[in-house]
Amino acid sequence: MSLHYRQLRSNGLCRRACRTGLVLAVWGLVIPFQTIPATAADQQDPSAAHHQRNTSDVTGQAETPPPVMATEGAWAPEQLSSDDYRMRQRTTLQMWRHRDATQKWVREAVRDPDPEVSGRAQWILERWRRGILPETPAELSKRLQEVDPAEAMDLLLKAGRFEAAAVALDESSGTPAWDGLRDRAATSIENLYPLLVAMAVSGDRVPDLVDLIDRVAESPSMLVCRAEVMQVMGMPVSDDTLLPDRSQRWSGNQQTVNRIQVLDALGRRDDAIELAESALRSEQKNADRMGGTQIRPGITDEGASDGEYLKQLRELRYRCMALDGRWRELCEWLDEVDGSAMSAIGPPRSLSWTRHQSRRLVAAHRAGDLSRRQDAIDALTGTQWNTKDVAAGVDRNQAALIGQLRWGTLASCGEIDLAIEVLSETDPDGAANLARASSRYRDVFKAIGFADDTNEIAGDRSNHMARQLNQATGDWLERLASGTEDSTTDVNHVQLVIRSLLWCGRRDLAWQVCQELCRQTSIGRYPSRLLVCWSLQQAGELDWAVRFAHDSDDDQVSESTASVLASFFGDEGANGSMWGRISQVLALSHAGSSVRTRNRWTADLLRGRLPHSWDSAIDLDRFSHMLMTAPATNRRSRLTRSIAEPEIHSGYPLMFQRLGRQDLADLWQTELVRRGDRRAMFLLAERQQFSGDDQTAATIYRQIFEQILHQVQTTTTPSPSADDEALAVRILAAQWRLAKQGTDASASLHSDRTMQLLLCSPQPRHRRRVIDYLVTHGLDAEAKAAYQGLLALTALDPKHARDFSAAVHTYAEMIHETRPFDAAMILDQAVATLLDVPDRSEVTFVWYPTVVEGYRMQAAIESGDEEAVDRSLAFISKLDPLAIDHVERLLPKAAEAGMDGLVTKTLDRITDLGHQHFANFPSDAMMLNNLAWVLAVNDSHLPLAQQWASRAVRLEPDSAIYRDTLAEILYRQNKNKQAAAIEQACLLDTPADLHLHQQVARFRK
Secondary structure (H helix, E strand, O other): OHHHHHHHOOOHHHHHHHHHOOOOOOOOOEEOHHHOOOOHHHHOOOOOOHHHHOOEOOOOOEOOOOOEEOOOHHHOHHHHHOOOHHHHHHHHHHHHHOHHHHHHHHHHHOOOOOHHHHHHHHHHHHHHHOOOOOOOOHHHHHHHHHOOHHHHHHHHHHOOOHHHHHHHHHHHOOOOOHHHHHHHHHHHHHHHHHHHHHHHHHOOOHHHHHHHHHHHOOOHHHHHHHHHHHHHOOOOOOOOOOOOHHHHHOOHHHHHHHHHHHHHHOOOHHHHHHHHHHHHHHHHHHHHHHOOOOOOOOEOOOOOEHHHHHHHHHHHHHHHHHHOOOHHHHHHHHHHHHOOOOOOOOOOOOHHHHHHHHHHHHHHHHHOOHHHHHHHHHHHHOHHHOOOOOOOOOOHHHHHHHHHHHHHHHHHOOOHHHHHHHHHHHOHHHHHHHHHHOOOHHHHHHHOOOOOOOOOOOOOHHHHHHHHHHHHHHHHHHHHHHOOOHHHHOHHHHHHHHHHHHHOOOHHHHHHHHHHHHOOOEEOOEEHHHHHHHHHHHHOOHHHHHHHOOOOOOOOOOHHHHHHHHHOOOOOOOOOOHHHHHHHHHHHHOOOOOHHHHHHHHHHHHOOOOOOOOOOOHHHHHHHHHHHHOOOEEOOOOEEOOOOOOOOOOOHHHHHHHOOOHHHHHHHHHHHHHOOOHHHHHHHHHHHHHHOOHHHHHHHHHHHHHHHHHHHHOOOOOOOOHHHHHHHHHHHHHHHHHHHHOOOHHHHHHHHHHHHHHOOOOOHHHHHHHHHHHHHOOOHHHHHHHHHHHHHHHOOOHHHHHHHHHHHHHHHHHHOOOOHHHHHHHHHHHHHHHOOOOOOOOOHHHHHHHHHHHHHHHHHHHHOOHHHHHHHHHHHHHHOOOOOHHHHHHHHHHHHOOOHHHHHHHHHHHHHHHHHHHHHOOOOHHHHHHHHHHHHHOOOOHHHHHHHHHHHHHHOOOOHHHHHHHHHHHHHOOOHHHHHHHHHHHHHHOOOOHHHHHHHHHHHO
């Protein structure tokens, strides 16, 4: 790449000559010493013994040194040993300043036997290796001399000294420290990338940054970044320049693997697959020549393990073909691997063997190959798994991943019952979670030991299930109290019992369990109340958590329990959180109220509800004033901190806005800006931009960015905080948007280049934050284009698998309305990718496939393919028979497309399933509401829908969501006044809910 890089800028030596006043442009011209200004970096004497070697005339004055010629002879090491001290000193500085001309002589001089010569040469080298150049500012030069080369690299990058960083890398090449320094530079570039781009563009140093990236790119993400940056800069990315020049030093295996990854990221997937296939064929021929039947375990002449290389090739080929949807080809190829001379898929039940069988099922299921599909299912569930002993050589982490590959693949392919059975063998709690995610509630209680296979008496189904749960809960609590069963002290199991009872609507039993647990001091090693609140937090039961957070005799909540309450609102920890601060203020302003009452008020305020008996004007004004002025209290010491101003939280404006007090929200926003809160300043800038004051907005954006940059440059942290990094990215995107809306063409071009380079970041999170900004501001076209690059970066790199799935999900949501088939195909890729990501939630392998099939169903409706719609409905029913999203969203569209018979059949099935579910779990308010809503939006079975919705409201009368469903059903039955009255009552609880306001207006028409 060096040739193309030089095309971007003028010769470096000429450019330095302009800065220093030199006349040197070609070899052989005189360098007049007097024209070289002294720099701050010159002040340190390079000679350790300069006084001993200094020579003077008889008058005591130093001799005038002769000029040094810019010829090869002029840079000879002998000048460093001149009898004239000033000659030695000036020669040293000259050689340091003119690295391009003196580099090879300095390296030779380091090995000179004369300690004066070698010492001075070493001094020069050490400065170069720290990136200390003539133009380096004095303060930075001083800091660079105080740290080791790795820390110096961080300082150089933070200062935007990209050329100096490249010098430091070059001068360390060939030393033991070089690999570590390169890795340090690459890591810093990844972490600081948005800031580096901004400095490079504003300082006209983009070519220097490009050159630096070229020198350190070795990981897949950095190589992709390098290639994309080259494209942005108009540099050709051909087969010759696909990898950096330095890659010639890599092994052939490493080059091949990296080429495949970069080709795929650049959209050349066919070329990537072809290269992988070619490399595999070559290795197969080598294996055949060796006459072996397995992969050779030895090391090749290039230093890479054959086995590891082949595994990488197979992995890349599989992923590329899966991303391309070549499922039939994959079926055949995976069969070939079984009989290959280089098979090495491992013995049955090993991780590699299980992964292979998983991929066989994934491919066969999508290809519609029923025979291969069943073979793969048999392999994942056969008799070889009838032992609880793990396969030889399998550690605990591998065993967990093997289990996930088995049940996760089965579940994602619609074999939920088999998946639950497999998961029950090793993780009953996980089996319960999977059963719940797929609406198999009876299996939930079987998994946790609260139900058995006893057939209920016909006509008495609900009583039978209720009796089973009553008896099982009582028995479990008895064992818990007596400590006679170890499983009951397992924290996860206790949490699951509470959540399972809440899931199915047995709130009476869940309440009983919480009460009984709180009568004990601890469960296992956890305080009982903490464990209960933790379980309720996972179930989203804030009001219950407030109730059980402390005993009525306690005068405060424990710090750990308060942290759990704070986590309902995204806060971490009790100290410094909104929850903690509001609780402190309420304790001061309402000292006579109980702790439980104050906790309930805190919860109400944070979710935008006016506490009972509070006046919106008087009480909120008083509360806001105390929140801003009352001294803070440290929970640990119970001492009041003597500070001028208590800390304030950036979430206060939103809280008051939700409470309907925009005036107080504005007051808090202003106070946050006054105190220098960067997020508040950013919101102010956005408001100014929205109102048309672009100049003020631009000034604020610049101030915030400079603050972030200054903080990074003056601290030792390797990167900005997560909040500051996110803010920096948003500012760059906002500045781009501001420039696009303005009339300054040069500013627009400047910002375009910044945005283009920002979207080449090697870190997925940087790209994701840019995209989030674009989506938030309605720039969907730009966001969709940016998503393409994010998906390309993350698709093949296993360490970015989670980033890939998250990006795919959001991208699919963006495009599914106009391109449902593409959305289905790309989201399906995430499902296959997530199977290899450890510790995935059981919900993942039910919910994702359900969404995928919903997109397929949408595409089929649009194309008028009723049979395909029916197949999608059947598969979704296998995954989750009570899933409602597709029925709510798509069945009305199917009816509009004339598929009335299919719509009626589906709704009849939903009502039958509802009757069956409510026979077992009659108090499941959430399911009563959900199915009632589905019937309502499809204008079907409205009397039954009203019955179910009314039951849900009776069970949970405080739920505005459930009352809204009932109002909708009444409205569709022309009972407008009743519907409007219910919605109006809902507004009293949640006055800021826009949907409720729209509903009231709609019902009153």
